[in-house]
Amino acid sequence: MQVVACIKHVPDATADRRFTPERTVDRSVDGLLSELDEYAVEQALRLKDRAPAPDDVVVAVVSMGPARAVEAIRKALQMGADRGVHVIDDALAGSDALATSLVLAAAARWAAGGEVPDLVVCGMASTDAGMGVVPAMLAERLGLPQVTLASLVEVRDGEIRARRDGDHAREVIGATLPAVLSVTDQSGEARYPSFKAIVAAKKKPVDVVSLADLDVDATLVGAAASWSVVDDVAPRPPRSAGVVVRDVDGAGVDALVGFLTSNRFI
Amino acid sequence: MPEVLVLVDHLDGVVRRSTLELLTIARRLGEPSAVYASPDPLPDETVRLLGEHGARAVYVVQDETVEQFSVAPLAEALEQLVRSTTPTVVLIGSTPEGKEVAARLAVRTDSGLLTDAVGVDVVDGAAVTTHSAFGGGYEVRARVTRGTPVITVKPNTVEPVAEPAHPEVRPVTTTFSDAARSARVVARQPRERSARPELTEASVVVSGGRGTGGDFAPVEALADALGAAVGASKAAVDSGWAPHSFQVGQTGKTVSPQLYVAAGISGAIQHRAGMQTSRAIVAVNRDPDAPIFELADLGVVGDLHTVLPAVTEEIRRRER
Numbered sequence: 001m002q003v004v005a006c007i008k009h010v011p012d013a014t015a016d017r018r019f020t021p022e023r024t025v026d027r028s029v030d031g032l033l034s035e036l037d038e039y040a041v042e043q044a045l046r047l048k049d050r051a052p053a054p055d056d057v058v059v060a061v062v063s064m065g066p067a068r069a070v071e072a073i074r075k076a077l078q079m080g081a082d083r084g085v086h087v088i089d090d091a092l093a094g095s096d097a098l099a100t101s102l103v104l105a106a107a108a109r110w111a112a113g114g115e116v117p118d119l120v121v122c123g124m125a126s127t128d129a130g131m132g133v134v135p136a137m138l139a140e141r142l143g144l145p146q147v148t149l150a151s152l153v154e155v156r157d158g159e160i161r162a163r164r165d166g167d168h169a170r171e172v173i174g175a176t177l178p179a180v181l182s183v184t185d186q187s188g189e190a191r192y193p194s195f196k197a198i199v200a201a202k203k204k205p206v207d208v209v210s211l212a213d214l215d216v217d218a219t220l221v222g223a224a225a226s227w228s229v230v231d232d233v234a235p236r237p238p239r240s241a242g243v244v245v246r247d248v249d250g251a252g253v254d255a256l257v258g259f260l261t262s263n264r265f266i
Numbered sequence: 267m268p269e270v271l272v273l274v275d276h277l278d279g280v281v282r283r284s285t286l287e288l289l290t291i292a293r294r295l296g297e298p299s300a301v302y303a304s305p306d307p308l309p310d311e312t313v314r315l316l317g318e319h320g321a322r323a324v325y326v327v328q329d330e331t332v333e334q335f336s337v338a339p340l341a342e343a344l345e346q347l348v349r350s351t352t353p354t355v356v357l358i359g360s361t362p363e364g365k366e367v368a369a370r371l372a373v374r375t376d377s378g379l380l381t382d383a384v385g386v387d388v389v390d391g392a393a394v395t396t397h398s399a400f401g402g403g404y405e406v407r408a409r410v411t412r413g414t415p416v417i418t419v420k421p422n423t424v425e426p427v428a429e430p431a432h433p434e435v436r437p438v439t440t441t442f443s444d445a446a447r448s449a450r451v452v453a454r455q456p457r458e459r460s461a462r463p464e465l466t467e468a469s470v471v472v473s474g475g476r477g478t479g480g481d482f483a484p485v486e487a488l489a490d491a492l493g494a495a496v497g498a499s500k501a502a503v504d505s506g507w508a509p510h511s512f513q514v515g516q517t518g519k520t521v522s523p524q525l526y527v528a529a530g531i532s533g534a535i536q537h538r539a540g541m542q543t544s545r546a547i548v549a550v551n552r553d554p555d556a557p558i559f560e561l562a563d564l565g566v567v568g569d570l571h572t573v574l575p576a577v578t579e580e581i582r583r584r585e586r
């Protein structure tokens with residue numbers, strides 16, 4: 001069984017995040033495997049752990065991004081993934097979600113030896129762009145059932161079942177593999193790599209592939225070919241701190257009641 | 267005037283306020299047509315409401331497929347409408363499902379997609395959207411350059427404004443592909459309706475965090491005194507003190523109320539991402555160095571278990 005987890009290397013949210021002069025996300029800053037994609041890797045690994053013959057389940061992680069994206073792949077290998085595929089190509093800079101999904105669909109196939117993988121697992125959203133659309137696009141492009149935003153997953157006998165906590169209802173979605181799965185941060189905490197696993201990860205293969213290797217036309221991706229453009233980015237003026245009152249002898253209560261009254265909330 | 271398609275977000279015919287906001291935005295871009303998909307017939311009341319907000323037509327996709335299968339059928343129904351009506355823009359509410367429908371529609375029609383718009387302007391007749399990036403630290407303006415722009419808009423982006431029209435109801439028949447019928451809804455449990463306002467639509471939200479220590483009663487009591495929705499931080503949700511549907515932040519809901527009260531919440535970047543566009547922010551926290559104070563219009567350094575009940579009591583006293 002071939003499982004492909006799509007993982008993104010993202011700027012660290014707790015550090016300084018910024019844009020380049022070309023109005024794309026600046027990826028030269030400190031980055032890491034998107035926390036939300038750790039959940040995808042975790043679900044792929046649980047599937048392997050629970051399989052009757054774990055060795056028959058190959059978990060490949062695929063990441064599209066600049067050279068440093070290999071850090072995300074390394075982390076996933078340390079967690080237990082079997083191999084990595086790093087899609088790197090200068091033509092990719094500035095790709096939007098439509099272009100990203102086009103490339104990832106090809107890369108998922110490549111990772112599974114040219115066939116559609118049995119399961120493609122994604123995070124619920126990337127933590128930098130955060131659109132939450134690539135998994136649905138992958139399902140569309142690969143012609144696979146979309147089982148997304150899952151908070152609970154079960155794969156058995158070629159069938160997948162997942163709980164999806166929607167806006168209007170809690171649903172159970174069922175499909176026959178192959179399928180595209182995306183998992184939320186409710187799906188189960190990701191494991192920490194053990195020291196042994198960190199050492200073992202150094203020997204795991206990482207294939208570096210270009211658009212040509214994937215047979216993707218380079219004129220279809222990147223900033224110039226994107227389906228949308230960013231005209232302007234501007235730092236939002238930070239909210240300024242207002243009044244801070246210590247609640248001594250009810251002063252905080254009075255201040256809050258006063259605030260609610262003067263702003264006509266009561 | 268060209269058409270603008272608006273996907274109606276509804277639960278059993280009850281239309282969300284966000285749809286009325288989309289109709290209001292759509293009028294700037296062309297003639298709004300609502301798209302209503304459901305296994306059940308379109309209620310007259312719904313036609314009236316959509317018309318009141320300017321819908322000139324309501325396309326009705328009455329088909330069980332849209333409820334029996336997840337996400338894909340709605341995208342195919344919209345695709346067929348995009349092909350038959352050639353709208354200038356398609357507007358969809360920025361819910362998790364709305365974004366996924368938009369994603370598939372964009373692929374199927376080879377069109378650009380912009381998600382989570384917090385503003386939509388018209389420049390030279392085309393939609394230019396505003397988005398908030400990096401947890402609200404940046405504002406980004408973007409536009410679609412290819413195909414029929416598909417735009418998802420966050421709730422509370424505009425005030426719904428009425429502009430009565432008499433919509434023509436047009437039933438449409440959609441043919442669904444096998445792929446659209448591949449992710450089956452095996453079970454469905456509608457969310458419990460709460461007497462409190464909907465979190466994303468509420469004009470006041472009172473949220474509790476880890477600092478509640480698991481006791482949400484003071485948060486709920488203040489919320490009820492203010493007619494507010496109740497929210498929670500991820501720490502509170504992960505501890506099982508509040509349902510996930512209450513979570514505010516990056517992996518929860520984005521709220522943008524007139525007033526946001528954060529009680530026992532430290533103000534992590536991921537929490538801020540979901541609330542920092544609120545008009546006014548009040549924080550109650552025991553720790554004077556809590557980052558939430560950096561963005562609060564009023565910060566109270568104190569114990570939420572004494573401050574909240576005292577404020578609630580005072581509000582109730584004034585009502586008497």
Ligand SMILES: Cc1cc2nc3c(=O)[nH]c(=O)nc-3n(C[C@H](O)[C@H](O)[C@H](O)COP(=O)(O)OP(=O)(O)OC[C@H]3O[C@@H](n4cnc5c(N)ncnc54)[C@H](O)[C@@H]3O)c2cc1C
Nearest residue numbers: 475476477499500501515516517518530531532552553570
């Ligand atoms: C990828 C990712 C996504 C995330 N998404 C979200 C999200 O959507 N929403 C979200 O909220 N978080 C999210 N988080 C988690 C976030 O980083 C914080 O961990 C979380 O917001 C902390 O919740 P908290 O403020 O309730 O808890 P804490 O940070 O523990 O803060 C508790 C606060 O309560 C105060 N306090 C304690 N006792 C009292 C008292 N009696 N009275 C008053 N104050 C008191 C303390 O001083 C402290 O400031 C995400 C994290 C990651 C990595």
Ligand SMILES: Nc1ncnc2c1ncn2[C@@H]1O[C@H](COP(=O)(O)O)[C@@H](O)[C@H]1O
Nearest residue numbers: 006007064122123125126131132133134
């Ligand atoms: N560049 C990328 N490389 C690998 N996976 C990605 C990439 N971009 C997005 N994804 C996957 O798609 C999911 C949703 O991304 P997004 O639609 O950008 O929010 C992520 O959680 C990843 O699983």
